[in-house]
Amino acid sequence: MEEAQILDVARDGIMTMILISAPVLLAGLTVGLVISLFQTLTQIQEMTLVFVPKIIVVFLAVLILLPFMIRQLTELAVRLMDMAVSLP
Template sequence: MTSQYVLTFGREALMLLLMISMPVLGVVMVVGMAVSIFQAVTQVQEATLAFVPKLIAAVVVFAIAGPWMLASLVDFIRRTIESIPQALG
């Protein structure tokens, strides 16, 4: 196992992490901004008003993108396990 292999593996793992987390983080960020603007305009400062829409948005994104996320993770893990003999030998 060379240092180049370790760096490539780490880079690939970080890129997968970013790719999988971006849909949820992006939607929750947009919903959070919309709720914050709504709270600023109406001057309603309720904590649950900020939390519940973000939670619902995250659940919806997981329901829609969950199969793709799981397939990506399974593919990465499969490739990682299959590359163990090459890394050791």
Template sequence: MNTSAVLDILLQGLETAAKLAAPVLLTSLVVGLAVSLVQSITQLQEVTLSFVPKAVGVAIALVVCGHWMISEMVAFTSDLFTRIPGLLGMA
């Protein structure tokens, strides 16, 4: 196994992690921004008003994108397993 193979695996892992985290993070960002805007307009500063909508939004994002996220993880993992013989010099 050489350095370029390790860097390639690392790059693919980071790319996969970013793709999997994007729907949850973007949903949380949008919901948090909307709630903050409503709170600043109404001058209502309640902590639970910020937390609960974000938790609901993230749960909905996980339900909607969950199947895609799992299939991406399985594809990445099976790609790694198929590359093991080549990385060890057996192929």
């Protein structure tokens, strides 16, 4: 395996990781920001208020995006297998 192929595998892995994790992280970030804004406006200083809605939204985002995540991982695995088979 040459350096270029190793870099391609690493780049594909990192891009797949970003594609899989970004939507879930953005959903959690958005909910956290909305709840924090609500807490600031109402002056509620309850620290645990953020966690329950964030956990629920992240769980729902994972459920909704699971087919997309599996498809991305499958495509990465197929590319890696094709690359492994084509090695001299």
